[in-house]
Amino acid sequence: MKTYDVVIVGGGIVGSSAAYFLKKHGFTGSIALIERDTTYAQCCTARSCGGIRQQFSTPENIQLSKFGLNVLRNLKAEFGAEADVGFREQGYLILASEAGRAILEENHSVQIANGADNVLLDAEGLGREFPWLVTDGLELGCFGRSGEGWLDPYSLMSLFRKAAATKGVEIISGEVAAVKTVAGRAVSVTLADGAEIGCGTLVNAGGTGAGALARMAGIDLPVGPRKRYVYVLDCPGASEALHKAPLTVDISGIYFRPEGQQFICGLSPDEADEPGDLSWDVDYSWFEEHIWERLAGRVPAFEAIKVVNAWVGHYDYNALDQNAVIGPHPELANFLFANGFSGHGLQQGPGAGNAIAELVIHGGYRSIDLARFGFARIARKAPLFERNVI
Known part of the structure; x- marks a missing residue:
């Protein structure tokens, strides 16, 4: 069994940006990015309408989108002179x-x-x-x-994924079939082909499959496809x-x-x-x-x-309140959520990925305080509604 310090399940914009920002912020451990469809033909990101806006009702969503806007404003400095996502x-x-x-x-x-x-x-x-x-x-x-408009979603996702790979992130093609937990920690995932991959930290960036992945770890997460x-x-x-x-x-x-x-x-x-x-x-x-x-x-x-x-x-739809679920599970502390964006994943993916990197490296948020998006509200069934869902 090969083991990585961080295993990220889901290679769309959220997972790819998490991997990228981990490396950008100096994480020296090993990282695996697992994606079940490496053609990305049917992933949430690639089929997005590509919008980015600040017109939300939840302050955290505004801040996440502003983080994404800053990436667009500095795209060439971040990814090189040829970087272009057709931002309108x-x-x-x-x-x-x-x-x-x-x-x-x-x-x-x-x-x-x-x-x-x-x-x-x-x-x-x-x-x-x-x-x-x-x-x-x-x-x-x-x-x-x-600060609002639209862009080519596949191009933005590809920039993060390729930059992450260049920095040493290993991209694995496969579908997670099981999650093994021991003594309050996620210790490994098993792929559909039987391969077992050990993990120090497991990040659920599984998009529409995030709810199913959580159930493999015994967690009830109300996120699924719409x-x-x-x-x-x-x-x-x-x-x-x-x-x-x-x-x-x-x-x-x-x-x-x-x-x-x-x-x-x-x-x-x-x-x-x-x-x-x-x-x-x-x-x-x-x-x-x-x-x-x-x-x-x-x-x-x-x-x-x-x-x-x-x-x-x-949409990777959060049926509780249409807001993202970000941060660690309160009992399975090395199981981190980054999902449930309900149609906002492209614009909020860079900010969410950066937040995951901060949690792994620093044990807390440094850029945007996303504590209200934590799993605790899911467990309490206490919704934090986003009223501007399109």
């Missing part, structure tokens, strides 16, 4: 009706207090700023003037202004943003409408029945659109 800093625009006004204002206050650069616009201001937008039924909008559809739209009549639009979230929950010469859009279903089928098959009727009419009502240019492509992505 066009902002987010989150809309509210009269019923949602108070929540949007409260969230905005939290965001400003945590250094976000956004502004509230009333219906008249929204119409002036975004002439392609129908303001009927809108009371307020929150627009991120800087299916989401992303539709690619061709809109020949779209104006230049619409192509420069921010990622816009309607009061209906429908979001859209430009994607090259096209657009992408989607809608997270209500709890009762969650797809029971977790396959990678797209339901095109979901767009016809739930999105198109309301989207065209908000943006008239979208009355003449064609769905030219679509894909399925999976």
Whole structure:
């Protein structure tokens, strides 16, 4: 049995950044990064819409995304002159009706207090700023003037993974089938092919599989996959202004943003409408029945659109409160969580990975205090709700 000082399960943005920051911050021990799909074709990160924003209701989420933004701002210094993730800093625009006004204002206050650069616009201001937008039924909008937008998720993940490998992290292709614990510690994982790998510290960055990995260690973690559809739209009549639009979230929950010469859009279903089928098959009727009419009502240019492509992505969804679970288990102290981001993993992955590195090296947080995201709230069933889940 080969043993590593740190074994990280899950090689997406969270696991790869944890491995990278461990080495960057001077950790001299051995690190293994275990990933079951090294093509990354179906991982959460690769199928993400690539957004980054500060428009959250939880201060820790704002700080995590600001950490990710700082990585983007210093990408070439961090990863070399050729590093590029296609960051489009066009902002987010989150809309509210009269019923949602108070929540949007409260969230905005939290965001400003945590250094976000956004502004509230009333219906008249929204119409002036975004002439392609129908303001009927809108009371307020929150627009991120800087520090928000989208990027290529696979490129960012690849930069972290390759840099980690260059620094000596061993990447292992395999699926964890069992976790062995002895006297209150995780001591090894067994892969599906029977190989056993010893660990000094075990990091659960398993994405949609985080709940299953936790159960192998006897831990009840309410994190699992939720299916989401992303539709690619061709809109020949779209104006230049619409192509420069921010990622816009309607009061209906429908979001859209430009994607090259096209657009992408989607809608997270209500709890009762969650797809029971977790396959990678797209339901095109979901767009016809739930999105198109309301989207065209908000943006008239979208009355003449064609769905030219679509894909399925999976959220690593924390069913308790849609917030991440980060930090050590209170009884299995060398078992660290970094999961449950509920669709925010790409933008918060660098900050979460850095936090894991700080816990391993220093035994505590140095950059962002994420104590409220710890497993204790899961054990108590005491949710810390994030109200801005898209």
